[in-house]
Amino acid sequence: MKPNAADYLSREEFEALQLRRLKETVTRVYNLVPFYKAKFDEVGIRPQDIRSLEDIKNLPFTTKQDLRDHYPFGLLAVPMDQVVRIHSSSGTTGKPTVVAYTEHDMKVWIEVMMRSLLMARVGPGDVVHNAYGYGLFTGGLGFHYGAEALGAAVVPSSVGFTKRQLMLMRDFGATILCSTPSYALHLAEVAEEEGFDPRNDFKLRAGFFGAEPASEGLRQAVAEAWGIKYFEAYGLSEIIGPGVAASCEYGELHIFEDHFYPEIIDPATGEVLPEGEEGELVFTTLTKQALPLIRYRTRDISRIYREPCRCGRTILRMGKVVGRSDDMLIVSGVNVFPSQVEHVLTKVEGLTPNYVIVVDKRGVLDVLEVWVEVDERIFTGDLGSLENLKHKLEEELANHLFLRARVKLVEPKTLERSMGKAKRVIDRRELQEKLGG
Structure with a gap:
């Protein structure tokens, strides 16, 4: 199947x-x-006031809390x-965020997933081993439908049962792996434990990895x-699921901006930032029917670039997500993202990328500790x-974080492995405050 023509439009188009x-x-x-009518009226803006793309900055933001406040279907723009x-996304703090799709929305989702997978020329003859979670999580079904639409064979393995997954990957001749990056690494570890060589005993040629930030x-x-x-898949359930952006053969993340209009804002002030500056990624859906969202704050920290890519696509490029504004740790007044720690770990020989960041408070002082497997x-x-x-490692962390961190080296394979998104941070300070220090 040929690449979608929308990936090559001129800026004017x-x-x-x-x-x-x-x-x-x-x-x-x-x-x-009604939610949006009230929000627009509050700031004194009407639909006819939108005369140019620059006018989008006058529209109000939408947050995840807004979706939770209107649980389950209060923001729908269509009848049931x-x-x-x-x-829905996981509801770790109260109600989950619920998303809905019309038949038109499903066609858009399949289209952008096809465009994502075409970055790796997925098509007939490929066997796609899909180790993303199925069910209410959008990851599994997003990749499933996109790969099927391209004529590939899909193995809906979902998560867990790692040894069985490896057996299926070998026996079925999987050529494409779809999973979180941390689980892909875990699969390789277990393959070696079982006596296999991941590079030579399997037929994989490419993988699509996402759902969690990953360092270089x-x-x-x-x-x-x-x-x-390695191909990166970026998305979030509130916008559509996976398929908001995907990386090409040169590793550049391309946003499918004919469906999702991106902005980068200062997370503190909400002001739109110039091209290339790092800030919070914001999306406005342009074609969704059931749950259209205006200026949805993703909390993901990234950048946007406009110049065309070597691959020939003219759609905007976004930088790798370096972390989330709501996942950022403030330790002794210094901003720390887990991805910064991960970047250092992967540069020091003798360590694995499996780690946990633990933040404690000793009296009035914050203490940062990094547990990492040798x-x-x-x-x-x-x-x-x-x-x-x-x-x-302590010296390297100090040089990169501008903060002293204690390092605790642990034996191989002692830190818990995740079947989905890896949990990297344990912040004990809030509990300690509740208990009176």
Whole structure:
């Protein structure tokens, strides 16, 4: 199948299409969603005030809390008899966020997933081993439908039962792996434990990885462990699921901006930032019917670039997500993202990318501790070597974080593995405050 023509439009064509769709979306939500009518009226804006793409900055933001406050269907722009699919994200703090799709929305989702998978030329003859979670989580079904539409064979393995997954990958001749990057690395570890060579005993040629931030080091570790090309998938359930952006053969993340209009804002002030500056990624859906969202704050920290890519696509590029504004740790006044720690770990020889960040409070002082596994290939129990490795990592962390961190080296395969999104941070300070220090 040939690449989608929308990936190669000129800027003028893109902007004309976006403006037309933006006007339609703004009019739609104003007339059909009481929440948006109230928000627009509050700031004194009407649909007819949107005359250019720059006018989007005058529209109010939407947050995840807004979706929770209107749980389950308070933000729908269509009656329920037009809804054909319902998904939700995990509700770790109260109610989950619920998303709904019309038949038109499902076609858009399949389209952008096809465009994502075409980055790796997925098609007939490929066997796609889909180790994303199925069910209410959008990841599994998003990749499933996109791969099927391209004519590939899909193995809906979902998560868990790692040894069985490896058996299926070998026996069915999987050529494409879809999973979180941390789980892909875990699969490779278990394959080696079972006596297999991930690079030579499997037929994988590429993988699509996402659903969690990954440093360049983790991406390289996954690609090298399996001997495959690493493709990144970016998305979020509230916007559509996976399929908001995907990386090309040159590793550049491309946003499908004919459906999702992106902005970068200062997370503190909400002001739109110039091209190339790092800030919070915001999306406005341009074609969704069931749950259109205006200026949805993703909390993901990234950048946007406009110049065309070497692959020939003219759609905007976004930088790798370096973390989330709501996942950012403030330790002794210093901003710390887990991805920064991960980047350092993957550059120090003798360590694995498996780690946990623990933040404590000692009296009035914050204490940052990093627990990281030593690579079993160098783990000999020699205390002198381990102490040298510990000091080296502490120095590297200090140089990158501008903050002193304690390092705790642990034996190989002792930290808990995640079947989905890896949990990297344990912040004990809030509990300690509740208990009175």
